[in-house]
Amino acid sequence: MISPNLQDNCTPALDGENFFFEMGPIRPPSEGSDHSLLIRTTRNCSWNRCEFCGTYRGEKFSYRPVAEIKKDIEVARTLYEELQAVAARGGVREISSQAVRSLWAGNPRRYGESAGNLTLKWQNLHNVANWLHAGAKTVFLQDADALIMRTPDLLEVITYLRAAFPTVARVTAYARSQSCYRKSLEELSELRQAGLLRLHVGLESGCDAVLKRMKKGVSARKQVEGGQKVVAAGISLCEYLMPGLGGKDFSERHALDSAAVLTAINPAFIRLRSLALRRHSPLLAQSKEGLFTELSEDGVVAEIALLIANLHCHSYLVSDQMSNLLYGVEGQLPQDKEKILQVIDDYLQKPESERLAFRLRQRRRSFLAVYGSLPEPLEEKAELAWDALRRESPEARERVDAAIAALKEGFV
Ligand code: SF4
Structure with a gap:
């Protein structure tokens, strides 16, 4: 049990039922394992029309008022301070599961049966504890496109966040290519100055025919312009590419056009996330009705080889998603290109x-x-x-x- 005076230290306005911070459903794998604190700046996806995506189906998009986001940051900060205090009292520097349990058990007003959404509160506590354990260095802004916010609002949130947590060295977010395209280079540079150091962008394809078919809501030209601006602003750009998205019909064009777009953008990272027909996605239904012909698994592997052979950029290529078949497809381009292609060839040459x-x-x-x-x-x-x-x-x-x-x- 934690000591009574720690309970007395709970911020009164934020205690009880209101003591939670919102959390969205997903984050990129590189922000996973709770290494990043999750702060939700918008809810769901403003576009929500991509044929292959079911993540936010049926969910309504909304902006969150800056004051509400600041309240979430305050809750996270209170947890951050309380967990550190519990650990210090126990004479340990690391945040243990024991500290989490103590804080939970010692606050019936906040974590008792009638104190609201306990599942979310438990997730909050674990997110902050694991984040602290990892050094409290990175924050990820949810949900699908933090860059859709007005630039002054986003700047206010990032500034507030960094003042609340002096240990934070990197703020990252998902962004749509369309939002990157809409922001000016000056706005992106200001965000970079404030601490937004990385953007994760779902490029998916650089082929206009595929982008149109999948209702991605952006053209290859805008993807290039938006991506180039992000890079010019000094923000580390991670572009997600979806092998297999062109199906059987567009496989070659999808690979070649995507390679051209990625080469033009020259992002810091290219992450492969092979097509998987997701529950609640229109593409799953279309595939069952014969309106979309999936590429075979070996076809996807061959498509990835064609893509990589035609990439002429200085990006780090990663294949860390479960939907990918070959995990060894990873390395720094251009120097590791032959090695990566060899991994693919070794697989394709097997009986x-x-x-x-x-x-x-x-x-x-x-x-x-x-x-x-x-x-x-x-x-x-x-x-x-x-x-x-x-x-x-x-x-x-x-x-x-x-x-x-x-x-x-x-x-x-
Ligand atoms: S892929 Fe991204 S932009 Fe498209 S609907 Fe899903 S979350 Fe929204």
Whole structure:
């Protein structure tokens, strides 16, 4: 139990039911594991029309008043100070799960049964504790496009945030290419000066036909202009590219045009996030109706090779998403290009039975990494596929594809 005088230190206006800060549903993997404090600056996605995306379907977009965001920062700061105080009293420098439990148990007014959304409050406490544990250095601004805010508002939030947490060295956010395009170089430079050091942008494709088909709401030209401005402002730019998004019909154009756009932007990072047909996404329904033909897994791998061979930029290429098949596709361009292409070639040159076994193993591993175990129907499908592979049955390919499709549907 924490000491009574710490309870007395709770900020009265923020205590009880109101003591929480909003959290959105997602963050980039590089801001994951709670290494970043999450501050929600807008709710959901203002665009919400991309055919492959189901993240914010049915959710209404709204701006959050700056005063409300500041109140969230205050809550996070109170937790930050209280956790440090609990740890100091225990004579330890690190924030432990014991400190989290003590703070929770010692504040019935704030964490008791009638104190509102306890799930969110528990997530808040864990986010701040893990962030503190990692050094409290980075903050990620949620949700889908923090850059859509008025520049003076965003500057006010970032300035307030950095004053509240002097340890913060980097503020990062998701942004749409369209919002990057709309901001002037001066505005982006001011944001950079204030502490916005990295933007994560879902480029997805540099091919106009694919962008239009997927209702991305931006052209390749605007992606280039917006991206170049971000880079010129000195903000580290991470562009997400979606292999497979052109399906069978546009695979080659998708790869070549995307390579041209990324080369023109020259972002610090390019992250591959292969197409996965997400629940609640229109593209999943279209695929089931035969209106979109997915590229095979090997087709996606070959498409990535075509993309990389045509990239002429100085970016760090990362493949850290579960939807990607090959994790070894990573390195600094241009010097690592041949090494990365070799990883892909090594896979594509394997006999088909080995590629099938590799794919099945990888997809199973990804599923287990998220859920810990396989539900019985999926386990059965995977077993049937292994059995067909062992017997070198002519049905092996069909069985592996069916098992992988079921696994993917299970975790997207
Ligand atoms: S992909 Fe991004 S911009 Fe498109 S709907 Fe989803 S969150 Fe919004």
